[in-house]
Amino acid sequence: MDQPVIKIEDLEKSFKVKSSSFKRPARVRAVNKVSLEIKKGETLGLVGESGCGKSTLGRTILKVHEPDGGKILFEGTDITGFSRAQMRPYRKRMQMIFQDPYASLNPRFTVGELIGEPMEIYDMYTRAEREVRVQELMRTVGLKPDHIRRYPHEFSGGQRQRIGIARTLALDPEFIVCDEPISALDVSIQSQIVNLLEKIQAERQLSYLFIAHDLGMVRHISHRIGVMYLGYLVEVGEADEVYSHPLHPYTKALMSAAPEPDPRAARARQRIMLEGEIPNPLDIPKGCPFCTRCPQAKPRCREERPELKEAGGSGRQAACLLLEG
Amino acid sequence: MLSPDEFFEPVEDWERDTEYIAMENKSFGRDVWSRFCRNRRALFGLVCLTAVVVLAIFGPMVSPYPYDGMDVAVKNQGSSIAHWFGTDQFGRDTFTRVLYGARISLMIGFVATAINLVIGVLYGGIAGYVGGFADMVLMRIVDIIYAVPAMVYMILLMLLLGSNVYSVMIGICVSGWINMARIVRSQVISLKEQEFSVAAFVMGASTRRILFRHLLINSLGPIIVSVTLMIPQAIFTEAFLSFIGIGISAPMASLGTLAQDAKMQLEIYPMQMIWPVAVICLVIFSLNFMGEGLEEALNPKGKR
Numbered sequence: 001m002d003q004p005v006i007k008i009e010d011l012e013k014s015f016k017v018k019s020s021s022f023k024r025p026a027r028v029r030a031v032n033k034v035s036l037e038i039k040k041g042e043t044l045g046l047v048g049e050s051g052c053g054k055s056t057l058g059r060t061i062l063k064v065h066e067p068d069g070g071k072i073l074f075e076g077t078d079i080t081g082f083s084r085a086q087m088r089p090y091r092k093r094m095q096m097i098f099q100d101p102y103a104s105l106n107p108r109f110t111v112g113e114l115i116g117e118p119m120e121i122y123d124m125y126t127r128a129e130r131e132v133r134v135q136e137l138m139r140t141v142g143l144k145p146d147h148i149r150r151y152p153h154e155f156s157g158g159q160r161q162r163i164g165i166a167r168t169l170a171l172d173p174e175f176i177v178c179d180e181p182i183s184a185l186d187v188s189i190q191s192q193i194v195n196l197l198e199k200i201q202a203e204r205q206l207s208y209l210f211i212a213h214d215l216g217m218v219r220h221i222s223h224r225i226g227v228m229y230l231g232y233l234v235e236v237g238e239a240d241e242v243y244s245h246p247l248h249p250y251t252k253a254l255m256s257a258a259p260e261p262d263p264r265a266a267r268a269r270q271r272i273m274l275e276g277e278i279p280n281p282l283d284i285p286k287g288c289p290f291c292t293r294c295p296q297a298k299p300r301c302r303e304e305r306p307e308l309k310e311a312g313g314s315g316r317q318a319a320c321l322l323l324e325g
Numbered sequence: 326m327l328s329p330d331e332f333f334e335p336v337e338d339w340e341r342d343t344e345y346i347a348m349e350n351k352s353f354g355r356d357v358w359s360r361f362c363r364n365r366r367a368l369f370g371l372v373c374l375t376a377v378v379v380l381a382i383f384g385p386m387v388s389p390y391p392y393d394g395m396d397v398a399v400k401n402q403g404s405s406i407a408h409w410f411g412t413d414q415f416g417r418d419t420f421t422r423v424l425y426g427a428r429i430s431l432m433i434g435f436v437a438t439a440i441n442l443v444i445g446v447l448y449g450g451i452a453g454y455v456g457g458f459a460d461m462v463l464m465r466i467v468d469i470i471y472a473v474p475a476m477v478y479m480i481l482l483m484l485l486l487g488s489n490v491y492s493v494m495i496g497i498c499v500s501g502w503i504n505m506a507r508i509v510r511s512q513v514i515s516l517k518e519q520e521f522s523v524a525a526f527v528m529g530a531s532t533r534r535i536l537f538r539h540l541l542i543n544s545l546g547p548i549i550v551s552v553t554l555m556i557p558q559a560i561f562t563e564a565f566l567s568f569i570g571i572g573i574s575a576p577m578a579s580l581g582t583l584a585q586d587a588k589m590q591l592e593i594y595p596m597q598m599i600w601p602v603a604v605i606c607l608v609i610f611s612l613n614f615m616g617e618g619l620e621e622a623l624n625p626k627g628k629r
């Protein structure tokens with residue numbers, strides 16, 4: 001069997017937050033014991049409410065944040081404890097595309113400098129060769145090579161996102177974390193960018209961790225989908241199956257709110273409204289993290305924390321005590 | 326007969342692009358320069374400052390009078406063809422002395438600011454980027470230095486090193502960099518959370534590269550504005566020290582000592598005071614106008 005490009009085991013990340021100067025600093029547990037793997041050429045979509053730790057998970061995998069626990073394996077190499085110097089050769093191979101195409105491009109750099117910077121960092125090619133490479137990359141992502149000396153503020157949002165993608169591709173990575181790469185764009189541009197990402201993936205056998213809010217788009221681009229709630233991964237499975245037959249009560253609620261293109265199916269579907277607020281991540285419930293809002297919660301759910309386990313066959317996993325029977 | 330091909334030409338590729346935004350293709354430096362030039366006040370400041378700097382450097386060289394040459398026969402004269410700004414109580418040519426004084430004042434202003442700039446940017450940049458405990462220690466040190474009034478350092482240095490250009494310069498620098506360090510630190514702290522610095526980190530950029538090429542270059546606006554305030558401030562501090570008599574000592578002269586010398590006869594010969602003070606004002610206004618213009622020119626988001 002193929003080795004997964006990325007495999008994480010029980011990954012944990014929490015942030016210290018100061019509430020008041022007298023209290024002990026509290027900890028926001030942004031990512032809790034998350035395990036998953038992504039194969040070559042595969043897209044894993046990651047969905048969940050705002051603040052559930054999707055970005056933190058993506059950034060911890062790339063070691064922007066030092067993980068507090070668990071393991072990160074990149075093509076079988078454990079990079080969890082790697083120093084900055086040790087990470088250098090791996091940084092080339094795992095990259096990130098950002099949500100905000102305005103904030104993710106240094107406004108003082110020209111397009112050529114932006115896309116060329118990764119190659120400059122690794123001392124790849126001569127200056128002239130780099131320029132040729134940059135122009136090639138610009139063509140790949142659908143930008144005009146003669147715009148190479150322009151500044152990012154001279155471009156539209158969609159074009160800037162293309163600049164960001166070209167920069168990411170400059171190092172020929174194998175794995176890319178796409179942190180909501182389309183949510184800041186116009187709807188008409190969104191599909192262009194998604195198509196571009198799919199095209200590049202097919203050409204280069206890339207693996208994506210695709211974080212998004214828009215459930216429709218995630219279903220379209222992802223092979224598998226992971227659902228996060230309060231820093232926990234509560235369900236993983238084939239994209240279509242997670243959509244059509246969600247197992248976890250939270251996924252059911254989430255999917256019932258997703259837009260359904262088929263009006264007959266839409267009418268037949270019941271919308272599940274969740275009661276109450278998301279608990280404060282400073283203070284996660286003792287049992288199942290979802291028990292405070294779960295319409296089917298049993299007394300047991302408030303005591304025992306469910307683990308992510310095989311459920312419903314075909315490689316699907318969910319973390320719910322009710323499924324264990 | 327002309328064929329249709331001669332009437333029409335094919336639409337260029339870029340003209341078809343709906344997302345294209347028309348904008349001239351300019352390098353960043355030229356871009357800033359052209360926006361700076363559109364600001365009349367800033368340009369006025371630049372012209373005046375350049376004129377003062379050029380005169381201060383070359384004026385004393387071509388002047389027929391040495392800055393310290395006394396001539397009792399022509400003391401306390403008004404403006405004339407021979408002495409443009411008149412002469413002082415010892416018959417020294419005021420124009421030559423003002424230019425010479427401007428040279429010393431400007432030199433102190435620029436050199437002291439350059440030192441403050443380097444120390445402040447490095448200190449603040451490192452404190453802000455490293456953060457955590459190191460940042461806390463570095464900023465407490467700054468607080469301690471800042472707690473003592475700057476004048477105390479200056480007077481102590483005068484006692485230790487005597488009244489000369491160097492002690493004035495060091496005196497200005499002891500605590501002069503602190504403001505810059507604080508500005509740079511807060512800039513760096515807010516910029517390092519931005520996605521472009523995370524992007525640089527993910528690419529594998531070194532700390533030095535992230536700090537200089539990403540964080541500091543984007544702090545350039547506030548840094549330059551603060552520099553254009555630091556130069557006049559240094560000039561002013563030196564003038565003040567010399568004016569109260571603990572700055573530069575005779576026969577050397579700065580604009581401050583010239584004003585100090587004229588103080589005695591202010592009621593009889595006010596022009597002797599007005600010339601050096603006017604040059605101080607001109608320099609300080611010019612720098613402030615330039616600072617304003619640069620701040621606007623450096624901020625590309627202000628572009629239409």
Ligand SMILES: Nc1ncnc2c1ncn2[C@@H]1O[C@H](COP(=O)(O)OP(=O)(O)OP(=O)(O)O)[C@@H](O)[C@H]1O
Pocket residue numbers: 015016017028029030048049050051052053054055056057281
């Ligand atoms: N640097 C940080 N310091 C402290 N807390 C943080 C930090 N980054 C994230 N958090 C906290 O961690 C939790 C998860 O944040 P994260 O940004 O990962 O959520 P998200 O799922 O990406 O949300 P969104 O969909 O809004 O992007 C939030 O409660 C957030 O406040």
Ligand SMILES: [Mg+2]
Pocket residue numbers: 054055056179
């Ligand atoms: Mg996020």
